[in-house]
Amino acid sequence: MAIAPSVYIGTDFGATTSKIAGIWVDGQPISTELLQRPSNSHLGPAAVVEGWIEAIGIYLAQHDLSWDAVQGVGVAIPGPRRSYGVLERGPNLPESFVGFDVYSAYRTALVMQTGRDIPLVVGNDGNMGGVAEAHQVRGSGSASVLMLAPGSGLGCAFVDARGHALDGDTLAGMEASHMPAPLHLLGLPAYPCGCGREWGCIELYTSLAGLPYLIAAYLPEYPDHPLAHSPLSPKEQALSLRGLAQQDDPLAQRIFDFQARALGIHIANLAMACDPQIVIIGGGLMDTEATRAAFRERYLHTIWEAAAPYLWPSQRTTMRILPASLGELSQAIGAALVALDQHMMS
Structure with a gap:
């Protein structure tokens, strides 16, 4: 048998x-x-x-x-x-x-x-998700991995050299999406988050959850943009941005450049505590079927350019920022x- x-x-x-x-x-x-x-x-x-x-x-x-x-x-x-x-x-x-x-x-x-x-x-x-992506990217190596996945919110995980994710004593470890954003560097007010905090959770500046705020902040500078006269709801406008960015729409690209910059600064912030060797970026913006290679490359490059000035010199030479590969x-x-x-x- x-x-x-x-x-x-x-x-x-x-x-x-x-x-x-x-x-x-x-x-x-x-x-x-x-x-x-x-x-x-x-x-x-x-x-x-x-x-x-x-x-x-x-x-x-x-x-x-x-x-x-x-x-x-x-x-x-x-x-x-x-x-x-x-x-x-x-x-x-x-x-x-x-x-x-x-x-x-x-x-x-x-x-x-x-x-x-x-x-x-x-x-x-x-x-x-972080455990799987870390297992995929490091193979037989033992690097620690930070994963950030902007989607509806900002998914966060830190996976140590043994492949174990940080849970924390109250199971709230790596809820890094609700850390305060460096508003003095981003130049925007503290938007209220669905979690109840009013200090400007970084999730609102890096994910779909905050896109209605960002559209409202930047759209007045583009009075002839289709969204300026659109009957779509704020949520529907936010959902349309990813597709617009693939057509090199200036408003959409500006907003995603802003989100990439905010995410890069957040990575540098987390690097002070976690010191990862590999940072994986997941979420819908890394979806190879929904976004162009040029868009993904620009997004990742902007993240790195924003993070690098705030990293320790050794981190600048050893840390890698890579796209997620396992998707859903x-x-x-x-x-x-x-x-x-x-x-x-x-």
């Missing part, structure tokens, strides 16, 4: 969609194709977990694997967290998820599906890698 191969499954829980990925015992992805299904969070926590179990079954069948092969499962969840595996109130999830014990519910569902206790790990989605797979693969690491340590 053939022995089933050992695999580790990662689940990436988003308010709208959940993603499934898997790795072999050597840490290599089983596939680079994304399995994505609706989370159905509007139906409540039980429906979400049921959907994960169903999606894993589909993933295993697609790759001629069985549940017997699964030796560990990881799940990437959004912050904030009340305690390990327990959600606090989040900006995008229904009220029914406040206080939801993801760890206990998912672990019980796995036992019911397989008849055995499959080890489960839970972690912040940004941290899980990163958080699910990271969750699987953490599950593998925990299994090997047990």
Whole structure:
């Protein structure tokens, strides 16, 4: 009788969609194709977990694997967290998820599906993405990695030389998106953040969350710009900027240059504390299907030019700023890698 191969499954829980990925015992992805299904969070926590179990079954069948092969499962969840595996109130999830014990519910569902206790790990989605990208970029090396991923907000992670993400004692480690921006260098006021802080969280100057403010700040200088007379809502205008920038639109390019500069200064700030050898930039602006190579190169170059003057001399010669490479797979693969690491340590 053939022995089933050992695999580790990662689940990436988003308010709208959940993603499934898997790795072999050597840490290599089983596939680079994304399995994505609706989370159905509007139906409540039980429906979400049921959907994960169903999606894993589909993933295993697609790759001629069985549940017997699964030796560990990881799940990437959004912050904030009340305690390990327990959600606090989040900006995008229904009220029914406040206080939801993801760890206990998912672990019980796995036992019911397989008849055995499959080890489960839970972690912040940004941290899980950082683990995967760090594993990808450094190979057999041991460099520490800082990952910043501007998207709807600013995802942040720091992964040490052992491949472990910084969680912190209250599971709030590397919430660096809510550190105050250096407003004296950026020349803009402190915009109020959805987190409740009013000191000008850096997220508002580097991600989609702040684009309506930046459009309002710069659009008056472009009175003939289509957005100056657009019926689109502020959010819709913000969502249009990435596409406009690919057409060399001057307003869009100016705003993304500003965001890159703000992100570069933030990297220099974090380098004082973390001293990473590699900085990975993720998020939608690094999406090779949605942005041109010239745009990505300009964005990364502007980040480096903004960071370099504030780095220590040794950091200027050793630090590298690189684009993320795993895209939407990163958080699910990271969750699987953490599950593998925990299994090997047990």
